[in-house]
Amino acid sequence: MNAEYAYTRKRMHFGKRYNFSDFDKTEVEIKSNPTLMNNYIRMDPVTHATQFGKVYAVHEVNTTTATYKDNKMFHYEGGWPKDINMKDLEQTVRYRRKIEKDELYIHTMLQLLPSMEHCILQNNACNIYEHYYADVEANPLIQRAFSRTVNVYRDPLPTKRQIAHLSWSPDQGNRFAASYCNDDFKKSSSSNYASYIWEVENPNNPYMMLKPFCPILTLEYNPKDSHILISGLATGQVACWDIRRGSEAVDISSVEFSHRDPCDNILWINSKTGTEFFSASKDGQIKWWDTRKMQIPTETLVIDLQKPEDQNVDKAIGISALQFEPSIGTRFMCGLENGIVISGNRKGKSPGEKIATRFKAQYGPVISLERNPTFVKNFLTVGDWTSRIWSEDCRESCIAWTPGHRDFLTGGAWSVTRYSVYYLIKTDGTLDVWDFLIQQDSPVLSVKVLRYRDLGGCNFEISHQPIFKGL
Template identity: 40%
Template sequence: MDIRWEYVRKRSEFGRPCNFSDFPAEVTADIPPDPSLADDFIPQDPVDFAVQEGPLMSLHEVNTERVEVANRGVNHVEGGWPKHVDPRNSELTTRYREEVEREEVYTKTVQRLGSLVEHYIRQNNTIDIYEEYFEEEEEDEVEEHPSAKIVNVFSDPNKVTRMCTHLSWHPDGNRALAVAYCSLDFQDSRKDMSIDSYVWDLGKPYTPELTLKPSSPLVTLEYSSKDWYHMLGGCYNGQIVYWDTRKGGLPTEMTPVEVSHRDPVYGACWLPSRTGTECLSGSTDGQILWWDIRKLSQPSERLILDITREDQLKKALGVISLDFVSTMPTKFLVGTEQGVIVSCNRDAKTPPEKIANIFRSHLGAVYTVARNPFFPKIFLSVGDWTARIWTEELMDSSSIMGTKNHSAYLMDVCWSPVKPAVFFTIRSDGRLDIWDFLYHQKEPSLAFKVGPQHLWDPHITPGLCHHPSVPCPQVSNDPLLSVRSQDNGQIIGCGTKMGNVSLIKISPGLYTLRKNEKTLTSTMFERETRREKVLAEKFRERQLREQERLRARPEEKENPEEVFKQAKADFFSNIKEEQRRRGMDIPEEDEESTAAAVSES
């Protein structure tokens, strides 16, 4: 049996017994009066002094709520899957069921429990307690104005603060939040800068629950969804680090420098496997490496992200973001520095064939790619000033949907885990935008200004939220760098450049799945996909007609002098028309020169 947790307490924290003794009073100091100081004495008359039962205290109020977390456990005395059987592997579970059904104990147990189950089934059939008597009457839904408020803030405990580059929620009820701290500024040479990262308990926001001590600052950090005590980290120096939180904050194992990435690791994901020990990492050095935490001395597989399919490292694109979901175990998405999204297939035979599809998406780096949790073929990307929605059904066309161009850079994005058309974007001006494409495509449903002054500035309402049409007060311009949502979609974690992590609770209308919402969202995506197909087909037809027209027309050699004269004449004629439109008097000399230019042409 594995030790799940070891409780350790220092002997000094138990205290020690107090020994009292009785001894007479004694004079420890005797200061005689100094007559020379009498001239400096100033008597005060009258003297007023008020006495109350309690001391006077100042009043300080903030509009915050502490997150209440309850830990619950279940003791499995009988039943459940053995350790050697992965519940997510259908072949193993089917084979295990067949073995159990062949045993004599199984037959006797079913016969013994059958009579008990039959008794309760007859009771339920007597009165249908689940019958719905008011199916036709629909409750009137009250339109609630979207709102949000900050319920907690985690601050970097070090004097020299760093950026919150990545967030990861604990898979067990989101009771903890792992935060990767790192400075990504070029040649940041500040002294006394820590390289530690932390795991925060939601019930104890003042001190970290666990301090992670890597060999280099962490850029990314991820919990394992299968083994909750396993954590995977990607370092600034290119190493991959693995922790077993039951053993403390020191790394259990790390990759050697000579076989690791040569640039910071911006993406690291756990892969679904029977052992739960396989993982994937990507870096701006253009490599994607597969690892097994049981043997980190060498990568198990390597892919050079060369979209020319020549498998040359000098032509590889730098990896900025990775996305992998268990519903598509053989495919993963890669966002690059060059604004290209690459869809890769791990099951391909050769490395060039693993680069399946290419989406030319943004003008700058693709900071995040994320698949929709309800529709895996739909994914979302963030880069430059926009967020765009793509589908894998269209390879060569543009995105099917997108947000408007913002005045500030978009830094990160994540889907809502409970509503298929809702996603969250963060910006470099410190604002969190909540989009619901099922109702609004041009403006976010809620724009929330995240900043520490929400909690203490007396001139600003704490946890202020507003509609996009209302101007937002410039509370704090601390850029937001990372965002992650809890599994229930109620609390959003936002990491800032100054090392603060704000937990924002949103209104129920933004995380409650309504009737037919999934069907309506699927219809919307299909409609936009068909529209893009029609537009792409029309564009191809226009290109073909243009090519045929150029082939049919004989080649004509253009005279450079004639082209120059024509451009000059067009220029002066445009000036003349603009002057006439504005009602300006045109000198005769200009009219003559323009006419001469036109006649020459």
């Protein structure tokens, strides 16, 4: 027979609250007796539990104990039948195909996937808002960015002319070609339109003089042959030069098949023969050429954004910048005077397919356009008062940009040794060096190359800038 008694009582009746007061009263005073210490045995340590309040519970409850066990497994190769040689690739592939065709294979995999996914997701929990090294103070750059002038190359002619373009030779950069030209052709009274090839170690005298019949706006070295150059002329024609055959052009395109405006953009393209290049001008046309047959272009594309299939030159948008990356093949890019950047493909079946991708890059003309040498999907555009970095995967907006400058920008280029560094030049004669890994609000270095009144002059400098190792 089980005897059981249950009673109920409110918790408020279990005991009375304590009432403390400031009254000092001694109820009992027990003085110490040192002689009683001999009756005690010292025990150290001693564990004793003391409960101040009374225990009112009539039973005790213990939670369920969880038992954990660690198991390890090293799986090399197993699960094969005895008659299958696991080292024979043909037998194992045949057996896998046989198992995958089984009807129960899909149902078995569906049952195993939830448990496998649960185990994988256990290791994917992370705090995305955690701040690493928040208490560490930012250290300044170990090496201070600075610049110094190495050589100054002066135009031998007494008349002041602007440098329209520079091109480095592919043979370790021992030489470079400079094209001299005045922007205002009407006021240019000189009949000497010479451009020069300089040696880096000899700034006193040019290595060679190029003698065209009209001003040269752009000049480019052949990346496979350091003796061959191409140039765009003020008449809209293109010319080919071979420094082994003298200072005269070896071949020039016909006027009727050339550009209508001065040709100020020209680049070599990647071909098996190494003789093909393309040019662009303000007339809105892109022409592909071959140095073996310079009279007429091999192909022509008109940048008509309204009706590309009509190829109407009168409605074409002027091209202010041109870009080509050899590692991409038939792809090319061009910057227009209305601020749009075209990413085209020469192998398109129609003119509309060749100029399908468009980016609204700048508010004014795109002055410079260049791909990043390391991440070729990212490209730099320079125009008006800002420079912007774009990605071909994001057409809506740019991924980075510089604050508006006080002076108008006239060009920009990436560093070939450090992918996060690029250079900007301004109308006040200042060269700015930007590094987005260091800071994004201001350049890491600003160099005053020329004074404002010398911008139309005949001098230019090569500066040594040891900002980072290898730069």
